[in-house]
Amino acid sequence: MISNFIPGLIMIITSFLLPTIPQYFRHPAILLSVGLSALSLFNGYGTFLEWDILGLNLILYQSDSLTLPFAIIFHIAAILVIIFSWHSKNLMEHMATLAYAGSAIGALHAGDFFSLFIWWEATALTSVFIVFAGNTNAAKDAAMRYLIIQVSSGVLLLIGACLMLYQTGNHNLAVLDLKTNFGIFIFIAFGIKAAFPLLNGWLQDSYPESSVTGTVALSAFTTKLAIYALARTFPGTDSLIWIGAIMTAFPVFFAVIENDLRRVLSFSLNNQLGFMVVGIGIGTELSLNGTVAHAFVHIIYKALLFMSMGAVLHRAGTTKASELGGLYKYMPFTTIFCIIGAMSISAFPLFSGFVAKSLIMSSLGGMGMVLIYFILFFASAGVLEHSGIKIPYFAFFAHERKNKVKEAPINMLIAMGIAAFLCIAIGVFPKYLYQILPYTVDYQPYTLDHVISQLQLLVFAIIAFLFLVKFKLYPSEIRSTVLNSDWFYRKMLPGIGKPLFKKIGILTESLYKNLGLSFKQVLSKSYKFSNLSYIKVTTPSFAGTILISILFIMLVIVLV
Amino acid sequence: MKKNDLKSMGKSFTKYILIIGALLILLDFTFHRHEYFSFAEIYGFPAFFGFVSFVFIVMLGKWLRKFLMRKEDYYDQ
Numbered sequence: 001m002i003s004n005f006i007p008g009l010i011m012i013i014t015s016f017l018l019p020t021i022p023q024y025f026r027h028p029a030i031l032l033s034v035g036l037s038a039l040s041l042f043n044g045y046g047t048f049l050e051w052d053i054l055g056l057n058l059i060l061y062q063s064d065s066l067t068l069p070f071a072i073i074f075h076i077a078a079i080l081v082i083i084f085s086w087h088s089k090n091l092m093e094h095m096a097t098l099a100y101a102g103s104a105i106g107a108l109h110a111g112d113f114f115s116l117f118i119w120w121e122a123t124a125l126t127s128v129f130i131v132f133a134g135n136t137n138a139a140k141d142a143a144m145r146y147l148i149i150q151v152s153s154g155v156l157l158l159i160g161a162c163l164m165l166y167q168t169g170n171h172n173l174a175v176l177d178l179k180t181n182f183g184i185f186i187f188i189a190f191g192i193k194a195a196f197p198l199l200n201g202w203l204q205d206s207y208p209e210s211s212v213t214g215t216v217a218l219s220a221f222t223t224k225l226a227i228y229a230l231a232r233t234f235p236g237t238d239s240l241i242w243i244g245a246i247m248t249a250f251p252v253f254f255a256v257i258e259n260d261l262r263r264v265l266s267f268s269l270n271n272q273l274g275f276m277v278v279g280i281g282i283g284t285e286l287s288l289n290g291t292v293a294h295a296f297v298h299i300i301y302k303a304l305l306f307m308s309m310g311a312v313l314h315r316a317g318t319t320k321a322s323e324l325g326g327l328y329k330y331m332p333f334t335t336i337f338c339i340i341g342a343m344s345i346s347a348f349p350l351f352s353g354f355v356a357k358s359l360i361m362s363s364l365g366g367m368g369m370v371l372i373y374f375i376l377f378f379a380s381a382g383v384l385e386h387s388g389i390k391i392p393y394f395a396f397f398a399h400e401r402k403n404k405v406k407e408a409p410i411n412m413l414i415a416m417g418i419a420a421f422l423c424i425a426i427g428v429f430p431k432y433l434y435q436i437l438p439y440t441v442d443y444q445p446y447t448l449d450h451v452i453s454q455l456q457l458l459v460f461a462i463i464a465f466l467f468l469v470k471f472k473l474y475p476s477e478i479r480s481t482v483l484n485s486d487w488f489y490r491k492m493l494p495g496i497g498k499p500l501f502k503k504i505g506i507l508t509e510s511l512y513k514n515l516g517l518s519f520k521q522v523l524s525k526s527y528k529f530s531n532l533s534y535i536k537v538t539t540p541s542f543a544g545t546i547l548i549s550i551l552f553i554m555l556v557i558v559l560v
Numbered sequence: 561m562k563k564n565d566l567k568s569m570g571k572s573f574t575k576y577i578l579i580i581g582a583l584l585i586l587l588d589f590t591f592h593r594h595e596y597f598s599f600a601e602i603y604g605f606p607a608f609f610g611f612v613s614f615v616f617i618v619m620l621g622k623w624l625r626k627f628l629m630r631k632e633d634y635y636d637q
Contacts, residue, residue, distance in 0.1 A: 252617055252621075253617065253620055253621045253624055254621075254624075254628070255621075256617060256618055256621030256622070257621050257622065257624065257625050257628065257629060326566070329565075362596075364596075365595075365596030365597070366596070368596070370597055373596065373597070374609075377606075377609065377613075378609075378613045381609075381610050381613035381614050381617065382613070382617050384614070385614060385617055385618065397566060397569075397570075398566075399566065400565070400566060448591065448593075449593045449594045449595065452584065452587060452588065452593055452606075453593060453595065453600075453606045454606070455580075455584055456584050456585070456588070456604065456605075456606035456607040456610060457606040457607070457609060457610035458610065459577060459580055459581045459584055459607070459610070460581055460606075460607040460608070460610040460611040460614075461610040461611065461613065461614040462577055463577060463578065463581050463611060464610070464611045464612075464614035464615050464618075465614060465618075466574050466577065467615075468614075468615065468618055473618070473619075474618060475618065475621065475622045475625070478629070479632045480629045480630065480631065480632055481629070481630045481631065481632055481633075481634040481635065482628050482629060482630075483627075483628045483629075483630060490635055491635070
């Protein structure tokens, strides 16, 4: 019976039952639900559950060689998050996290666009509570913006799916291209969640506002679900190569000047997604393996880095580089785990990033794409800058610290320890990772050429850092906000919209006044609607209105 | 002594990194490093590329502050 149960659904059901479970048993129950869901990993490949409704055949549970690696890593990530948040008593966050992880796992097993849409929105609706659990005013505002963007992505997906069904009579997940209008809708829907250039603002806006433990959960699922969806529907789409290359290079500059280290990690996350998107764009067996391998190891080391910064936030109360430094004395284990995560993401040989990124780089090299190859090579130096050096350096070293802090709680250390162990184990024994990739490819990452080349790049980039610090050329930490693409809807649109609405308000008011006394009685009821206090413009509602109008206009254009 | 902890750590770290860097360059002369693109096979190319990229990223980032940096409470205003 369990074999026909949608993976992840048991986690969602457990999450709803959590309030009825006594505090003491909550965490074991959560772990048990993930364990039960993970049993589905042994089911093998095939279609296990379909549902005929409203004349449509929904494939609710299918599994193949692309689903499996993502399903494995999503379960591992869920377990890491649960251990990391074991100390927390925030019921809402536990419920949201479990349901969110369950929805993401469910989404992986959807076989058609309509079931995917349901899970797609479910991840949005559950994860917004995680951002909300940041429990500050900034977090609540960010959560509202996050919700609008995520739901819009879902709406675009739904429009795409409907158009596809209407035009082709088919709604199953299949390889699409950008020549069809539904293909474009679905592409943009995925692109929003995969944080494409200019569609990325929500990521750096919301993730750093979430709680100590929440960011770890957020970093694992949404964006990688989008990568999975892109790999399934748009492999070999040329434009993805350039989109990915831009994603690897641009966030690097923002990360240099960002002060909040969790936001630095969010820019870094964006840059890592770029590597995966390039792999999907190339579309060969080697490159798609590279994308999947990179997503797999990335979830672990990114969670590790977010966990280490979560531990710092938990103990020191901030992750602002300008306020930190010298924590290595007080949090030695967290320091070591953070450095392991930093070395993994920087792709040092013997660490997990190296064995995954090599696949993508080799497929680029093999195709002779010289420019993209060197953009990614350049971006690798950038990864070292922001995640490899900046994160550990400013949090744990930089300068001596005056106030003592305690080492992270034991559950956090265990979660970080497991993640760090996996980073090294995969780096040393890559064949176990390669075995679960979608295609059988015989690949050897540890050749002398490759190791020396990578080490030269990394070591001399570190020397460049030491040189810049020595000559005081490295930018100092400044408390600041760095503008990102969310500026368009947080400042520019309200900047245009608020005065515009005000003008319209004044105009309608004067219009009513000028209509004269004879109409006044008739108009007395509507008059009050022209009163300015009735036209209140808030940023989220305004951004929402604009977004919905854009979506509507796009729909009309397509239908016409 | 306490104040010098980080400084001495930094110094020894710098020393070791420079030694490793020098070894990596020397190693490049002992064998022919195969790359996908012939110009990348020049001695020490990845090292040079890494150093220059890093400096470029930091310097351009620093320059971008002029355009992208706002006060911490910018969005709250």
